[in-house]
Amino acid sequence: MSIGKAKKKKIDPSEATRIIRRMMSENLREYKQNYIVAVAASLVVGASNGVLAYLMKPMIDKIFYEQQLGWVWIICGAILGVFILRGLSGYIQAVELAKIGNNLVARYQKRMFNHLMKLGLNFYNDTRSGHLAAQINQNVSGIRDLLNMTISSIARDMISLVGLIGTMFYMDPVLSAVVFLIGPPLILAVAYISRRIRSVTREVVHLNSHLLGAMQESVQGIAIVKAFTMEDQLRAKIGKLIGQAEGRSNKIAKVSERITPISEILAGFAVAGVLAYGGYRALLTQQPPGAMFAFITALLLAYDPARRLARLQVGLERSLVNARMIYEILDIEPKQSDRTDAVPLHVEKGEIRFEDVHFSYSDVAPVLHGVNFVAAAGKTTAIIGASGAGKSTLIALVQRFYDLEKGRILIDGQDIAGVTNQSLRQSIAYVSQQPYLFEGTIADNIRYGRPDATMEEIVAAAELAHAHEFILQQPEGYDTPVGENGVTLSGGQRQRLSIARAIVRNAPILLLDEATSALDNESEKRVQQALDSIMQGRTTIVIAHRLSTIVNADHIVVMEAGRVVEEGRHETLIADPNSIYTRFHKLQGGADWQVVDDLIVDEIGETGEKASKAPTKQRGKAGSKA
Numbered sequence: 142m143s144i145g146k147a148k149k150k151k152i153d154p155s156e157a158t159r160i161i162r163r164m165m166s167e168n169l170r171e172y173k174q175n176y177i178v179a180v181a182a183s184l185v186v187g188a189s190n191g192v193l194a195y196l197m198k199p200m201i202d203k204i205f206y207e208q209q210l211g212w213v214w215i216i217c218g219a220i221l222g223v224f225i226l227r228g229l230s231g232y233i234q235a236v237e238l239a240k241i242g243n244n245l246v247a248r249y250q251k252r253m254f255n256h257l258m259k260l261g262l263n264f265y266n267d268t269r270s271g272h273l274a275a276q277i278n279q280n281v282s283g284i285r286d287l288l289n290m291t292i293s294s295i296a297r298d299m300i301s302l303v304g305l306i307g308t309m310f311y312m313d314p315v316l317s318a319v320v321f322l323i324g325p326p327l328i329l330a331v332a333y334i335s336r337r338i339r340s341v342t343r344e345v346v347h348l349n350s351h352l353l354g355a356m357q358e359s360v361q362g363i364a365i366v367k368a369f370t371m372e373d374q375l376r377a378k379i380g381k382l383i384g385q386a387e388g389r390s391n392k393i394a395k396v397s398e399r400i401t402p403i404s405e406i407l408a409g410f411a412v413a414g415v416l417a418y419g420g421y422r423a424l425l426t427q428q429p430p431g432a433m434f435a436f437i438t439a440l441l442l443a444y445d446p447a448r449r450l451a452r453l454q455v456g457l458e459r460s461l462v463n464a465r466m467i468y469e470i471l472d473i474e475p476k477q478s479d480r481t482d483a484v485p486l487h488v489e490k491g492e493i494r495f496e497d498v499h500f501s502y503s504d505v506a507p508v509l510h511g512v513n514f515v516a517a518a519g520k521t522t523a524i525i526g527a528s529g530a531g532k533s534t535l536i537a538l539v540q541r542f543y544d545l546e547k548g549r550i551l552i553d554g555q556d557i558a559g560v561t562n563q564s565l566r567q568s569i570a571y572v573s574q575q576p577y578l579f580e581g582t583i584a585d586n587i588r589y590g591r592p593d594a595t596m597e598e599i600v601a602a603a604e605l606a607h608a609h610e611f612i613l614q615q616p617e618g619y620d621t622p623v624g625e626n627g628v629t630l631s632g633g634q635r636q637r638l639s640i641a642r643a644i645v646r647n648a649p650i651l652l653l654d655e656a657t658s659a660l661d662n663e664s665e666k667r668v669q670q671a672l673d674s675i676m677q678g679r680t681t682i683v684i685a686h687r688l689s690t691i692v693n694a695d696h697i698v699v700m701e702a703g704r705v706v707e708e709g710r711h712e713t714l715i716a717d718p719n720s721i722y723t724r725f726h727k728l729q730g731g732a733d734w735q736v737v738d739d740l741i742v743d744e745i746g747e748t749g750e751k752a753s754k755a756p757t758k759q760r761g762k763a764g765s766k767a
């Protein structure tokens with residue numbers, strides 16, 4: 142599923158409750174103790190606000206009205222005590238809430254990353270990584286806001302409000318009822334404003350994720366941006382997005398801030414009404430003014446938490462969009478997860494057998510149409526064919542990056558669909574055409590092949606991969622940090638590091654996508670030597686471009702438009718003057734296979750229509766040993 146599409150749906154109130162309930166049910170139990178402490182501290186803060194307001198009554202009545210000196214000490218002591226208590230419990234409350242909030246964010250980040258690691262390549266094929274990263278970033282902080290708002294507003298403001306309203310009712314139930322007359326218009330105003338704010342907020346989330354994604358992609362592709370002088374175009378595109386986001390944010394401010402004058406005016410009515418009625422009543426009844434002061438103090442103290450709670454819904458809406466987007470990703474079922482009855486793969490010899498393998502990336506275009514062949518144990522099988530024939534797809538399928546439509550892939554007789562992914566992938570070392578280096582040192586990057594590899598093993602692997610020498614020339618040797626994706630290293634050096642990573646893995650099966658470009662003769666020779674050493678004694682499937690790899694392979698599989706059209710050893714295939722292989726071979730005239738590949742494309746087109754009509758004596762020799 143594309144994460145962008147689902148964003149357009151609206152959040153109805155029942156979904157909002159569902160999201161909040163889900164977040165609570167997933168997280169509440171974990172933090173029971175912290176919540177108990179936080180709520181207890183909040184109760185003390187809330188109660189102390191009520192007590193402060195309550196103390197106004199004896200203060201006014203006993204000290205100022207009845208002028209009893211003894212009460213000065215009692216009241217002042219009580220006020221001091223309440224402030225100390227409120228300060229301490231406020232501290233405990235804030236720390237506990239922050240701990241819960243931070244830990245929840247950390248947990249969502251971990252869950253998100255774990256889930257992303259489980260999702261199949263098909264998810265990444267459909268999703269732009271820049272947008273994904275930007276969305277995760279925005280959404281996780283949105284979740285923190287949601288939690289901060291719900292937890293702190295509900296815990297702190299609600300409890301304070303309850304304490305203060307309790308004091309108000311205790312002091313003067315009639316006046317309290319007068320104040321509550323402003324409730325209904327306030328609720329109506331909040332509902333109106335949050336309806337208006339909803340659609341604008343959604344637009345801002347979309348715009349921001351688009352904007353951040355576009356910025357990230359521009360930075361990642363900076364070399365291309367400069368080479369094609371795309372700066373002005375990108376500046377205009379991003380400038381437009383920034384302008385739109387700014388406009389929408391201003392709109393949000395304009396709409397949401399309407400709550401300020403509305404609540405101020407309503408509060409003005411409440412305070413004026415209370416004073417008018419209370420003052421009038423005091424004149425008539427000659428009551429001591431303490432209760433009235435206490436009431437007004439509680440009313441004024443209640444104003445801030447009440448206003449914050451009224452605004453809660455506005456912010457809540459924005460964060461709910463974020464929370465929902467997080468769940469949209471977390472709810473995607475990983476496609477290639479282990480079957481419930483999956484068993485570990487046991488590789489004894491390492492034979493790989495393709496049996497009638499059919500596959501397509503999408504329903505529309507089948508890519509493989511019944512592929513049959515065997516990569517014999519401990520031998521090298523070279524796969525050749527024109528661009529788009531399906532060679533890389535075969536390599537992806539052996540690693541179970543996608544599920545087959547029909548057929549089986551067997552390793553030592555075990556169907557890879559029924560074994561655990563971890564055991565399968567641990568039995569394989571993969572060297573891609575474009576090596577990828579991760580953040581960390583050179584040694585770290587080799588160690589990704591096998592986390593428990595010792596330093597001696599890493600050095601030995603680097604020596605075999607012909608990388609040891611250049612590593613020692615780096616400023617800090619094996620401890621030199623590599624730049625982003627190894628930009629500080631040459632193409633050949635990166636390749637050799639990725640070969641060292643594969644060597645250190647020490648897996649019985651090797652999948653190799655031969656690099657053809659970006660290497661000068663010298664580094665190509667070194668990379669080739671490195672590959673030769675790692676291929677010894679391992680079942681190797683290599684997407685072969687170099688003539689030497691093809692000629693020396695134990696078995697050659699010729700692919701064309703998703704089918705195996707010929708297979709056998711070089712000598713057998715070349716002996717048939719009409720074989721596609723012979724034609725390929727003649728075409729290259731001693732040149733590198735990449736040249737042949739290009740010539741094939743020129744001659745027979747990318748789909749290989751012409752070649753498929755050629756006589757193919759070797760066709761359908763699936764299972765024949767090299």
Ligand SMILES: Nc1ncnc2c1ncn2[C@@H]1O[C@H](COP(=O)(O)OP(=O)(O)OP(=O)(O)O)[C@@H](O)[C@H]1O
Nearest residue numbers: 266502503508526527528529530531532533534535
């Ligand atoms: N992720 C993908 N999503 C959809 N289609 C894909 C994907 N990857 C490859 N294809 C399609 O599958 C077919 C086979 O691609 P594949 O990469 O396996 O060919 P190849 O023989 O390795 O080509 P090359 O030598 O150019 O790398 C092509 O038609 C390609 O367009």
